[in-house]
Amino acid sequence: MLIDTYDLEVFTPPCDPGAERFSAIARLRTDIREVLPYLNATLRGAVYNPGAPALTWTKGGHRIVFHPYQIAVSNVLDREVAIQEVEGLIKLVNRTWERRAEIQPNFEVRRRPDLMEVYKLLPRSNCKACGEASCFVFANRLVTGQVTLERCPVLSEPQYAQQQAQLAEMFADEMPAIGRGEETP
Numbered sequence: 001m002l003i004d005t006y007d008l009e010v011f012t013p014p015c016d017p018g019a020e021r022f023s024a025i026a027r028l029r030t031d032i033r034e035v036l037p038y039l040n041a042t043l044r045g046a047v048y049n050p051g052a053p054a055l056t057w058t059k060g061g062h063r064i065v066f067h068p069y070q071i072a073v074s075n076v077l078d079r080e081v082a083i084q085e086v087e088g089l090i091k092l093v094n095r096t097w098e099r100r101a102e103i104q105p106n107f108e109v110r111r112r113p114d115l116m117e118v119y120k121l122l123p124r125s126n127c128k129a130c131g132e133a134s135c136f137v138f139a140n141r142l143v144t145g146q147v148t149l150e151r152c153p154v155l156s157e158p159q160y161a162q163q164q165a166q167l168a169e170m171f172a173d174e175m176p177a178i179g180r181g182e183e184t185p
């Protein structure tokens with residue numbers, strides 16, 4: 001097991017005092033930098049920065065950053081949700097580390113989905129059914145990991161099947177390489 005203990009901090013982001021959503025940081029006692037290329041190989045849409053080193057990933061409306069001694073999660077509702085998210089991520093890291101012999105590590109630096117590219121794939125009807133003021137606002141929140149694709153019901157209409165598939169590929173969570181077992185967050 002790579003991570004067996006951590007300290008959790010839950011706080012309002014300093015750039016957004018009074019926000020109703022919180023950020024959480026799990027401070028680790030173990031250096032997890034060696035698992036980052038394995039996570040990069042298995043998490044779709046992850047952005048790996050070997051220089052930092054850091055790996056950024058969006059999942060379920062959360063922006064997650066893995067650093068050598070910490071895991072940061074944004075956009076959490078409260079401390080309980082933060083604990084659930086962090087525990088799920090720690091299981092993911094441990095499972096990936098345990099299965100590293102089956103995974104080809106990936107040192108490639110991928111780019112984050114481009115805002116305009118994402119926007120162009122949305123229906124662009126500005127219908128507000130997602131709760132956002134426009135498709136552009138929704139695209140921005142998608143790219144920053146604050147919402148998930150399912151929030152746009154219009155994308156499920158048959159005429160948008162191709163765009164939906166492209167977006168799903170861009171924002172997919174986890175590749176089958178490490179499966180989606182019971183412990184998957």
Ligand code: SF4
Pocket residue numbers: 122123124125126127128129130131132133134135138151152153154155
């Ligand atoms: S529901 Fe979809 S189509 Fe409607 S505003 Fe939101 S993103 Fe645009």
